[in-house]
Amino acid sequence: MENRGEIRAYDVVIIGAGPGGASCALALKDSGLKVAIIDKSDFPRDKVCGELMHKKTVETFNSIIPGFKEEFTKFPKTLVLKHTKMHYKGKVVTYNWEGESYTCPRIHFDNYLLNKVKEAGNIDVFTNTTPEKFITDEQGVTITLKSADHTFRTKILIGADGVNSAVAKQLAHKVINKEHYLGAVRTYFSGITDLRSNTSEIYFNSKYHLNCMWVFPVEGGKANVGFGLLSSDISKKKINLKESFYQYFKIDKDLGEKFQNAKQEGPLEGFGVAIGSVMGTVSGDRFLLIGDAASLTNPISGTGMGNAVVSGKLAADQVKECFKQQNFSATFMQSYNALLDKQIYKDLVASYKATRFLAGIPFILDILFWLAQYKWIKKKIQSLV
Ligand SMILES: Cc1cc2nc3c(=O)[nH]c(=O)nc-3n(C[C@H](O)[C@H](O)[C@H](O)COP(=O)(O)OP(=O)(O)OC[C@H]3O[C@@H](n4cnc5c(N)ncnc54)[C@H](O)[C@@H]3O)c2cc1C
Known part of the structure; x- marks a missing residue:
């Protein structure tokens, strides 16, 4: 390998600081592990999204960020939604939801989350930093950067880099299925x-x-x-x-x-x-995929932030278990796959089949x-x- 200068060594490196990556980092903050999060963008940055957040998403955030719900619902950029109107050929059906949902522009929300990661104090944050290659060997993963005189080295890599995930492409050989x-x-x-x-x-x-x-x-x-x-x-x-x-x-x-x-x-x-209509490769030797990198958007509602957060939390639990057992193998990661399947994919696959059936x-x-x-x-x- 060519000489890339200084090597920055970590236990866990998370690629991508969206809702998935940020929640995974926050779920690891008390783990005692040395964690870094790398994002190619400079924050605050926008992300094309409908910006609707269900109650469950906010509750999941609340379980990893104490006091999140209270702070978020009072945040001046947040709107609290209680009704949905569906229109078709002049007819209107109104749903009055028992639980609230929320909107918050991603440019503000994702920046707020990343600030929470920075406030944790023990997670290194590298924005405006674009990885080039992820090279796995028996002891870990080396991350080379597109333009830098240093590399990162990690024992376990989390791919939280969204729908066009470079981690998923390189390590899980993910291709887009239209x-x-x-x-x-x-x-x-x-x-x-x-x-x-x-x-x-x-x-x-x-x-x-x-x-x-x-x-x-x-x-x-x-x-x-x-x-x-x-x-x-x-x-x-x-x-x-x-x-x-x-x-x-x-x-x-x-x-x-x-x-x-x-x-x-x-x-x-x-x-x-x-x-998330089909479960592809979501983990392997020394890596786990979360959020959009693992294709977890709901085919009916188009919402994906909630599943990004849930998978971020599940991945953090898996990471802790890997260090406890000193096992980073693809076989050991199967327990993460099983939980993802049970808690997320099963519902998404059923929703996809239902929509395809109804569409016919x-x-x-x-x-x-x-x-x-x-x-x-x-x-x-x-x-x-
Ligand atoms: C048009 C549209 C509407 C949507 N509406 C909704 C909605 O209303 N509600 C909802 O819940 N979901 C919605 N979604 C889905 C939602 O946007 C995603 O599910 C959610 O953002 C996934 O979070 P994530 O953290 O996995 O990825 P992302 O939010 O995409 O974050 C990925 C991060 O990785 C960084 N990154 C990307 N590539 C690299 C790289 N190579 N190296 C380093 N960093 C990288 C990016 O800069 C970004 O910060 C919508 C999506 C679209 C496209």
């Missing part, structure tokens, strides 16, 4: 008619079947607006996602009326979503909106989301 991947776009709007800060809205249109346009209120009287489609459909039907986004306002009367005086704030940005039924939206008049069916739909 049947299990969404293309999605989102932007912000102000001046939306009757936008309520406690209500998320979803617009369905028969042209896009079960793929809907979301309108999630965010701080400052704006909304996060976007939609996504299965990548295989985008390729097969040669769809231009950005054009389709703007067309949606023209073909959907309800949406068009709501946005007739609205002003777009910022660019329309695209990003991939790796849905003609007039499914008409049927679902007709059925929603029955309370117990509405409750069932509510429990699926």
Whole structure:
């Protein structure tokens, strides 16, 4: 290997400081292990996202960051949501949730989380640092950097570097399967008619079947607006996602009326979503994948932050066990795979199969909106989301 100067040695190196990486780091803060977190971006940085967070996500954060829920819900950038309005052909079905959900712009939220990691005091944080290669041997993993005179060395590596994870590509040989991947776009709007800060809205249109346009209120009287489609459909039907986004306002009367005086704030940005509809390789000799790197987004709701946090916590438990038993082998990591399967994948795979089945039924939206008049069916739909 060429000489890369100083070697910075750690017990655990986490690649990626999004919700998954940050929660894994925080779950390791009292482990006595020497931990570093590396991110290619400079923080605060944005991440294309709908920015909706379920109650369960906030509760999971609360279990690793004492006092998180109280602090987060009072955070000036956070909105507390209690209702969802679903629109289709002039019909509106309103869900009044028992538990709250939240929105918080990722540029603020992820920075807030990373500050919590820094405040822990015993985790080394390297932002604006891009790894190049991950080289595994019997004693650990060497991480070379794209432009630096030093390398990192770790006994165990956590891949928390999102949907295009370099760790997953290099160590788990992950390739994108378009049947299990969404293309999605989102932007912000102000001046939306009757936008309520406690209500998320979803617009369905028969042209896009079960793929809907979301309108999630965010701080400052704006909304996060976007939609996504299965990548295989985008390729097969040669769809231009950005054009389709703007067309949606023209073909959907309800949406068009709501946005007739609205002003777009910022660019329309695209990003991939790796849905957890099939469990690929999520661990191996001396590495574990978490969050989007392990493809853990819900195929129905498109939410992935919660599973990023849960997997971050499970990975931290696995890391502690590896050091206790001094075993970093792929075979030993199978217990992490089993927990991930039980706690996350099983539900995601079932949701994926259900959506694919429903997507094959003609007039499914008409049927679902007709059925929603029955309370117990509405409750069932509510429990699926
Ligand atoms: C359009 C869209 C809408 C969505 N809406 C929602 C929603 O409303 N609610 C929800 O819960 N989820 C939503 N998701 C999914 C959600 O964004 C992800 O599931 C979540 O961000 C996953 O967290 P993570 O920590 O695994 O990865 P990320 O949040 O992607 O963080 C990865 C981190 O790794 C860094 N990184 C990337 N590559 C490298 C590298 N090679 N080296 C070093 N660092 C690297 C990045 O800079 C980033 O900081 C949406 C996704 C999209 C695309």
